[in-house]
Amino acid sequence: QGVLVPGLGTFAVVHEQINGTEEVYVVRRPVFQLDMDMSCLQELVFPTVMIPGDIEIMPLDYWWLSQTNSLPPDMVRGCVEETILLYSFQLRNRQRPAFTFKNIGILSCQGNVLCMQFHCSCIAGLASRDIWVALLLT
Numbered sequence: 001q002g003v004l005v006p007g008l009g010t011f012a013v014v015h016e017q018i019n020g021t022e023e024v025y026v027v028r029r030p031v032f033q034l035d036m037d038m039s040c041l042q043e044l045v046f047p048t049v050m051i052p053g054d055i056e057i058m059p060l061d062y063w064w065l066s067q068t069n070s071l072p073p074d075m076v077r078g079c080v081e082e083t084i085l086l087y088s089f090q091l092r093n094r095q096r097p098a099f100t101f102k103n104i105g106i107l108s109c110q111g112n113v114l115c116m117q118f119h120c121s122c123i124a125g126l127a128s129r130d131i132w133v134a135l136l137l138t
Helices: 062-069 073-092 120-126 131-137
Strands: 002-005 009-019 024-034 057-059 099-101 105-110 113-118
Touching: 024 105, 024 113, 024 120, 062 073, 113 120
Parallel strands: 002 057
Antiparallel strands: 002 009, 009 024, 099 105, 105 113
């Protein structure tokens, strides 16, 4: 299952089969497919990630988020929307702040490349075995 964060992109977990020299590894790894207004991405390049069509994409669950921090769902939605607007404004104005997702990773600019770097703990939490293969792939 994937989660769409409107105005920013989609987080999903994909299964990837890797042929080793003696064994075939199947790992689950996180991916992020950017979906921002292209005018925000002036002079930036970003990796093209395609999420397979068989993965169900769900909208961000503002009600669930509100339960984790005791704020009303409408307030959570407003905070998320304003944060994404601020981030896109900063990118448009050639500022390059890092955007941190708790327990997931960091969306940041490395030179002129906008990329999502997942925390090792996030990747390891998805891989039941072959954690090192998943870490190397991501």
